[in-house]
Amino acid sequence: MQYMKPALRNGRYTLISSSLSNTLNPNPFIFFLTSPFHTLQTFRSQSPISCFSSSMAFSSAPDPSLEKQFGEFRTHLEQSGTLRDRIRTVVSEIESTTRLMYASILLVHHSRPTPELLEKAKSQIDVLKEKYKQLADILGGYPGQYYRYHGDWKSETQTVVSMLTFVHWLETGKLLEHKEAEEMLGLNGPEFNLDVEDYLVAKVCG
Known part of the structure; x- marks a missing residue:
């Protein structure tokens, strides 16, 4: 019993010290008593806990689905560029034919319009009709794309009309x-025709 009393006193002292330490220090060390005959020991965590796991690491490998989307987009741009080049080639020929027709019409301002002058100007209509047929054939392989590329020949068509x-x-x-102009140029198909706006602009501004 004489040995137990100091031990109990030591135990009470340890508990009181721990309570005082918790009160004075908001971040106390961890105290515990292994036995009445052991001294107090203090433990501190030696290694910090990692906040990241392997599942949170970013992968440097590219996403295959993303690469596929960019590949399809690049192919689409290349096809669109090729199509536009084909259209512009025909439009350039339409513009050249239009200049020949305009040169014939200019002679009318210097003399009375004769059947010969009118026939010379009208001789280019069949050439223009063939060029517009080429445009229709090109756009025929891309249904629903008429107004997407319409701006490439819009101005030239207004001049022609x-x-x-x-x-x-x-x-x-x-x-x-309007219907007469469509028939002259062969622009009376279901997918490729003479836009009403182009016809009206040609009539007003021509």
Whole structure:
């Protein structure tokens, strides 16, 4: 019993010290008593806990699905560029034919319009009709893309319709109707036709 009393006193002292330490220090060390005959020991964590796991590591390998999407997008751009080049080649030929037709019409301003002058200007209509057929064949392989590429030949078409309207007026004294212009140029197909806006702009600004 004499040996137990100091031990109990030591135990009470340890508990009181631990309570005081918790009160004075908001981040106390961990105290524990292994036995009445052992001294107090303090333990501190020696190695920090990692906040990252292997599952959170970023992978440097590219995403195959993303590469596939970019590959398809690149292929689409290349196809669109090739198609636009083909269209512009034909449009350039339309522009050249239009200049020849315009040169014939200019002679009308220097003399009275004769059947010979009008026929010379009208001789280019069949050439233009063939060029527009080539455009229709090119766009035929890309259904639903008419208005996407329409701007590539819009201005040239307005000029063509304007000259056709003038020649038609010199020959008949009447305005050229929309359907008549479509038939002259072969632009009366379901997918490839003469846009109404182009026709009206040619009539107003021509």
